Amino acid sequence: MRQTATLVTGLILGLGLTAGAAGISVLFVGNSFTFGDGSPVQFYRADTVTDLNSEGKGGVPALFKSFTAQAGLDYDVYLETRGGSGLEFHFENKLAVLGTRPWDKVVMHGQSTLDFAKPGDPAKLIATTRQMADFFRERHPKVEIYLMATWSRADQTYPASGTWSGKPIEAMARDVRAAYDKAAAGAPAVKAVIPVGEAWTRAMQTGVADPNPYDGIEAGKINLWTYDHYHASTHGYYLEALVVFGSLTGRDPRLLGENECSAYELGLSRLEAKALQQVAFDQLGNAIASAALAGAGPTSRARCVSTP
Numbered sequence: 001m002r003q004t005a006t007l008v009t010g011l012i013l014g015l016g017l018t019a020g021a022a023g024i025s026v027l028f029v030g031n032s033f034t035f036g037d038g039s040p041v042q043f044y045r046a047d048t049v050t051d052l053n054s055e056g057k058g059g060v061p062a063l064f065k066s067f068t069a070q071a072g073l074d075y076d077v078y079l080e081t082r083g084g085s086g087l088e089f090h091f092e093n094k095l096a097v098l099g100t101r102p103w104d105k106v107v108m109h110g111q112s113t114l115d116f117a118k119p120g121d122p123a124k125l126i127a128t129t130r131q132m133a134d135f136f137r138e139r140h141p142k143v144e145i146y147l148m149a150t151w152s153r154a155d156q157t158y159p160a161s162g163t164w165s166g167k168p169i170e171a172m173a174r175d176v177r178a179a180y181d182k183a184a185a186g187a188p189a190v191k192a193v194i195p196v197g198e199a200w201t202r203a204m205q206t207g208v209a210d211p212n213p214y215d216g217i218e219a220g221k222i223n224l225w226t227y228d229h230y231h232a233s234t235h236g237y238y239l240e241a242l243v244v245f246g247s248l249t250g251r252d253p254r255l256l257g258e259n260e261c262s263a264y265e266l267g268l269s270r271l272e273a274k275a276l277q278q279v280a281f282d283q284l285g286n287a288i289a290s291a292a293l294a295g296a297g298p299t300s301r302a303r304c305v306s307t308p
Helices: 059-070 087-093 123-139 170-185 196-205 234-249 261-266 270-287
Strands: 006-008 024-030 075-081 105-108 144-149 190-195 305-307
Touching: 024 059, 059 075, 059 234, 059 261, 087 123, 105 123, 105 234, 123 144, 123 170, 144 170, 144 196, 144 234, 170 190, 170 196, 190 196, 190 234, 190 270, 196 234, 196 270, 234 261, 234 270, 261 270
Parallel strands: 024 075, 024 105, 105 144, 144 190
Antiparallel strands: 006 305
């Protein structure tokens, strides 16, 4: 279970952010793209969030928790995840767990190819999104539900066996986003679609990240995928968490600053942290409030600190 702790940095005042509403509950429902498979993010600061399956996962929810704490916001973060699953798994097997309390906000996503049996077909995502959204809304009529549109998989694009083989790397993310837009349109309780996959595409198109891990990573560029060219690297999950942070809080991710403590703990350089924060901001655009960056973030790198 989650320890009663709040992540802060010793230099939190450098963020120039004010505290938000207290005790906002956030539930993440997903799979390995949420719990951070293939990277140290998987078990990162698991004691700061509540894993409803008691598997000790931290993942992207723990990064989100870290960002909100550094921003002076009070979020109570939970996750319910199962690797290799779509939303149908959670609806068929986990409603008793998911219904233990009403949630203020829910972030959820389906299987990365949309449907194991019919890759690229949005029908199952559309149906299960509606089922899940109705379930959460019955328990809390004012719940804010976010769908997270995931990224292009290199292993589905470059090998001849991939569903998106022969297409540009951005094609899969574009198709996935279109599917999530249809799912959101069919579920009135959904507030917004979080553009994680499009942020990955932007990182590649702007030269921050390398678009093809199969031919080597160009010097000075980030590899957003881990060793299987499927799941995210630490950098990829960091970008995912930044986009989720901006989407849910409306805050400018750049205010976390190049010395942001989770980036430091996970081994990202200042330049990498700053570049990914900029990508997240650019992708979110008008969905978040731009802020003056002078003096934003800590003035030096330090570990995240847990305080009672």
